[in-house]
Amino acid sequence: MKKILIVDDSKMARNYHAYVLKNAGYRVIEAIDGADALEKLFSNPDISCIITDLNMPNMDGLTFIKKVREKEEFKKIPIIIVTTLDENYDKSEGFKAGANYYLIKPTKPSALISTIKLLLKD
Amino acid sequence: MKFADDDIILIKNILKEIIMYIQNLENTINQIKKNPKNNHLIVKIIETLRSIIDLSHFINLDFLVEIIRKQNKHLKNLQTIDNKDIHILEQLLQIIKNTFDTISNYANKSDMSEIDIPLEDIKDSKEYKEIINYLESRAASKEKNKTSSFSSLNELLEEYAVELEDNITKLENALLDYEQNHNSELLKDIMRYFHSIKGGSRLILSFPENSDNISLLYIEKISHKFEDLVQKSIKENIDLPVNLLFQAVDYLKTLKNSFLQNIPFDKDKIDKFLQNINTSKIQHPVEKIEINEISRPTETISETLINLISQFLEFLNVLKENPELKENALYSILPIKNGLELLKNKDLIEILNSAESSIKQNDFDQAYQTISKLYNILKQTDKTSIEKTDIELKEAEKNKKERVLETKVDTKTKSPILKVNRKKIDKLINLIEELTTVKNFLSYILKMNVIQDEKTKNNVTRLNKIISELYNVAISIRMVPVGDLFSMFRRTIRDLSIKLSKKVNLIIKGSEVEIDKNIIEIIEDPLTHLVRNAIDHGIEPPQERLKLGKNEEGEIVLNAYYSGNFVNIEVIDDGKGINPEMVRAKALEKNLISPEEVMNISDEQIINYIFEPGFSTSNNINEISGRGFGLDIVKNTIEKIGGKIYIESKVGKGTKITLQLPLTLFIVRGLLVEIENFKFIIPMEFVHEIFKLNSSKIYSHKEIYFTKIRNKIVPVIFGDTIIENFEFNKKEYLVNNDLINLVLIDNVEYGTVALVVNKIIEENEYLIKNIPEISTNNNLLFGATIIEDGTVVPILNLIELVI
């Protein structure tokens, strides 16, 4: 049973993603912003994948991803950005920060699950 | 761990008692080994463990309480016990024994409270962890089979509503802050709030059930446009058009209400408003999500694979400029490889491998070309073959799932503040309030000593205690900080001072003071009225203030603080104050006071006349504070909920109005009846039935009255049972009245009892208040309420009814 970290400041978005993932048989840990996510990640070293929002208070998604990648032990953990489609959002920023892939909100459950499955080789 | 001195006194007693329970547990476990299907034995174990929990709880053995609770939760769901369960039980027994043995080794030492008793070793032991892991995994697999709490679109909608409201409030506050202080952090916040509103709306819109909801579409439109507008301001470093943004907030509020309450809104007005906003006109198509797709997403491996490859091409473009991302690029290849392996296409895997080695050799251009080739091949591959693969994958998936048996519990995010849907809270509290009536019943039973069995008695006592605690917690859920209400006035004051060309500074104190949500709702209008009044009639225009030697900027203070069982809320302004002579003249003119009285009444007292009905109705009506909502209604509203209103004012210095409010509101559904000339409310939970009966059907025998209802003898009681020192002639009453109104009351001791009432007025919801003049030591009183006509009416507590 793999653990997935969901980072989003919207409770509705968290619940929605968590529900989809749990139904597909994953364990889910939720974090409300980047800072919270770092804490959760450090106390749950067995997290196998991170799904993060970008627009969040306290610590935004890009900063969070950079901080994760700074740590040697989290260099390999797959990170997917989940964000609302925006003309203002430059996708290259996500890759530069250290994300592997991104999904567009509202996330299609099928796309979310299939992506995770390929990422985790499930 | 160390024990507190208080615990040590308990420990010796507990050690004595625990021996028996441990012995019991051991015996029962041995019995159940031979009889794994004996449900009675499982129940016995649960009960014994529960007693051990109780004792452990007394001395804060939390680790033991935790593990036994988990064990009990597990046992409750079992029909038969298997070997693994017995093994776990035996290990648990050992842990309990070890714990109390360890404690008893130290129990006779005089300096026990100084000693660190090595109980942590038990908690950290392999056995302890093994049990916890086993129980948790069992609990989780059970949890998995239950439907999750998020079960319908409705739940998602409820969350959306809570979040929308929250975001709009935060947005408005951030704008008000920004207006005073052009801070770039605030700009980011403002942008984020629009962004969040947009994102949430899109999720809701993506369900076909809502995709054409016009309010939602406009919420999305406004938030999208304004997010871009703020973004533009940040990029071009220009000030925000604040007024435009306030208008947007107002429209969002309107649309929110229109969405939640399904009321129409002026679409043309918003269209016109939006025309002036020149930001992106790109509409983003929202992909449809079927609600059942959420729980059963279709696998779209090939589609996803194509998407991942196209994203990987984007990644490679970034990589060309940022070679330090190479390591991560190699990780990003893995899911593509996984996908190709599932497709079992060796040629494609070869292509990917060659791209991988290009990356390793830093030849990113070559890698890009190779991956492009891969992308094109996949795109052109016969669709049907891919779909076929998808089906095969699904089959394989199914088999795999069946092999996975264990699941684990999910960790919930713990944020200090929990936003909960209000309806849910209200429902919870209602249920708990119902529970408290059960609790009253239980207290009564306990008092009557009808329970013989010690164990049942203990459990009833326990239940009683838990209900009390639950009730207190429930009430505390309803308590919210008054600060949210206060900060709402920032906008009111801003708009109003602009309109009246006044300068006003709002000072908020005591935001953290908590008060019942229901009270907050009730006082919102009165408080708005007082604040508007303060600006309109209190604070002078800036030039006048300067002339008077005052600060150009007027000040309004909203202050909240606890005072005994009340919360006081003050509205203070430093304006011109209320002139007592003007109030005297007006009160006289309106015939609210007699000429003699007006001479004798003090200045402090006379200003209270502004709260009299009819005082402010004539020449004072204006757009700002008229609104048909006079100060008399403010006073009335406050008094209706058991509060009081006070006023102090000094000419030239300002006015302070204090609302003294109860902390909570209690509401009971009841039947308003009249017995002789007294009115009473009988809570509906006691009312079994309402009955009309011919007086000839009421019989008496030696001053005892009874009737027959559906062949059952029912005692008939009169007002004198309820009203103390009240005599009246029952015989005469029965002779004078042909038709008798009876309220059938459920009573613990007597079963059904019929209470004779003169009149049944109505069934309604009544606010329970602590009215000092009526709270006597009468057992039959629940409290009292004030009904529409102002009469104080007692609410009866018929649990203690004695005939």
Ligand SMILES: [Mg+2]
């Ligand atoms: Mg967000």
